[in-house]
Amino acid sequence: MRERLFGIETEYALSVLRSERSADGDDDLLRALMGRVRQTHPHLPAHHSGVFLSNGARLYVDCGGHPEYCTPECTSPDEVVRHVLAGDRILGELVGQLAGDRRGLALVLSKVNVDYGALTTWGSHESYLHAGRPAVLPRELVPHLVSRLIYTGAGGFDIRHPGLCFLLSPRVPYLESTVSGDSTRNRAIFHAKDESLARPTDHRLHVICGESLCSERASLLRVGATALVLALIEAGERPGHSVALVAPLEAMRTFAADPELVAAVPLAGGGQITAEAIQRHYLECVERHLGAPFLPPWAEPVCRAWREVLDGLRDRAPVLDSVLDWRIKRAIFEQHARKRGFPRDVVARWNDALTGGVERAPEQSLLERQILAELSGVPPCFPRVDKKRLKAALADAALDRGRLESFLRLRRELFELDVRFSQVGDDGLFARLDRAGVLHHHLEGLGDVDAARNTPPPGSRASVRGRVVRMLAARREKAVCDWSTVVRPKTGQCLDLSDPFVLEERWSSSPPPAPEPF
Numbered sequence: 001m002r003e004r005l006f007g008i009e010t011e012y013a014l015s016v017l018r019s020e021r022s023a024d025g026d027d028d029l030l031r032a033l034m035g036r037v038r039q040t041h042p043h044l045p046a047h048h049s050g051v052f053l054s055n056g057a058r059l060y061v062d063c064g065g066h067p068e069y070c071t072p073e074c075t076s077p078d079e080v081v082r083h084v085l086a087g088d089r090i091l092g093e094l095v096g097q098l099a100g101d102r103r104g105l106a107l108v109l110s111k112v113n114v115d116y117g118a119l120t121t122w123g124s125h126e127s128y129l130h131a132g133r134p135a136v137l138p139r140e141l142v143p144h145l146v147s148r149l150i151y152t153g154a155g156g157f158d159i160r161h162p163g164l165c166f167l168l169s170p171r172v173p174y175l176e177s178t179v180s181g182d183s184t185r186n187r188a189i190f191h192a193k194d195e196s197l198a199r200p201t202d203h204r205l206h207v208i209c210g211e212s213l214c215s216e217r218a219s220l221l222r223v224g225a226t227a228l229v230l231a232l233i234e235a236g237e238r239p240g241h242s243v244a245l246v247a248p249l250e251a252m253r254t255f256a257a258d259p260e261l262v263a264a265v266p267l268a269g270g271g272q273i274t275a276e277a278i279q280r281h282y283l284e285c286v287e288r289h290l291g292a293p294f295l296p297p298w299a300e301p302v303c304r305a306w307r308e309v310l311d312g313l314r315d316r317a318p319v320l321d322s323v324l325d326w327r328i329k330r331a332i333f334e335q336h337a338r339k340r341g342f343p344r345d346v347v348a349r350w351n352d353a354l355t356g357g358v359e360r361a362p363e364q365s366l367l368e369r370q371i372l373a374e375l376s377g378v379p380p381c382f383p384r385v386d387k388k389r390l391k392a393a394l395a396d397a398a399l400d401r402g403r404l405e406s407f408l409r410l411r412r413e414l415f416e417l418d419v420r421f422s423q424v425g426d427d428g429l430f431a432r433l434d435r436a437g438v439l440h441h442h443l444e445g446l447g448d449v450d451a452a453r454n455t456p457p458p459g460s461r462a463s464v465r466g467r468v469v470r471m472l473a474a475r476r477e478k479a480v481c482d483w484s485t486v487v488r489p490k491t492g493q494c495l496d497l498s499d500p501f502v503l504e505e506r507w508s509s510s511p512p513p514a515p516e517p518f
Helices: 026-040 077-101 134-147 216-234 248-256 275-287 299-314 318-322 325-339 344-357 364-375 387-396 401-421 429-435 461-474
Strands: 006-011 013-016 043-045 051-053 058-062 066-070 107-110 124-130 177-180 188-191 203-207 264-266 272-274 485-488 493-496
Touching: 006 077, 006 216, 013 026, 013 066, 026 051, 026 058, 026 066, 026 077, 043 461, 051 461, 058 077, 066 077, 077 107, 077 216, 107 401, 124 216, 134 177, 134 188, 134 203, 134 216, 134 248, 134 275, 177 248, 188 203, 188 248, 216 275, 216 299, 248 264, 272 275, 275 299, 299 318, 318 325, 325 344, 325 401, 325 429, 344 387, 387 401, 401 429, 461 485
Parallel strands: 177 188
Antiparallel strands: 006 066, 006 124, 013 107, 043 051, 051 058, 058 066, 124 203, 264 272, 485 493
């Protein structure tokens, strides 16, 4: 049996919340955050930027100015979930210390996936080690990635919509192509860049269309189901052939905007198919091979959890409102809107009216000023709002213009609720709901998350890296770390970690291979 190896990179949003801005700029806060890491955690500097920690993970400031935590290499989906949560706790603790250093500066660290003040997005990328042919992956894997958002979607709003358009996956509007070699521009469903970060025979699948999740069960399925599909492809199966889509990106946008899960999209071979049907196809392909030597021992429980969720979505099971991120959020958002006097049908009418009278604006605060200024009789200086058309649309929908400001206020409140939902730490909305016992997302036997903050997973090279980081940091020895090497300039030694499953230290005096960026 070929072992599986994977990890998750989480991009965090760090914001200052208080009436007077801190004297420190964003760059100053991020530098202070990394300074805190170096003061409080055993570490070695990473070759390119940031640090490697004693649990084998990497923490750094990514381009775009946000903290990013890369889990160590893990060998099972529950191990990945455990180390993602460990990263949350590490970052949450650091931000709490940073706020204390700044005399109680109100800092919010969130895993929200979109910036509701601008057209930007934070992602959560996945890395999978495989030995298959990279050329066949897009065709076989893209239908799975397009449709899996029915259980992996974080939930949120389309910031470019003038009303309140709820999406299963708010990251989808930022995707621009089906396949791309770039992860920051021309974002794609499938990232074609292949960096092995290991032996020449190994390949790295880098999935960039995913989102940060709070639910443990959704996180398990996100990695577990995708890894099993990848194992099928690696073994020579072609599960994507019969569900190839005419327009994958358009299909993903359709699925993301369909919380009722009834939309069907055209198949390349003719006919139409829903997201749930695509997922059932992939699940059944995996289930037919359960017990095969190329599938890992955790395949059966993951398939069982996969089927339970698909059945629950098909049956519209209320329990999923306490399990999947997008279902939890949708229930919260709709309850809040009803309290403000905007039930679902009324929100839909406002959406239709605003869509008919307002073009999409580059940023939401500007959009709101445009709408309110036009309707209050301010001289027309905002060309993106057609005053007459907007008034007519509101009248046609039998909507009171006087309620527009209340609707826009609700819009801002729901955007903030989304940020607060994913806030890291005890004050986050998801964390509070979890403590109240109203959620049912936990995994049995997940393991000790606190221990994972300092202890690497045992079945991969991360165990060696973490052990060496702790040893050299304790000696205060200068060394440079990468995913596949550790270099000790003082002794001229190099630790070879090119074998992803090496469990023993292999030091040599030969020059190390050129490190690769992660």
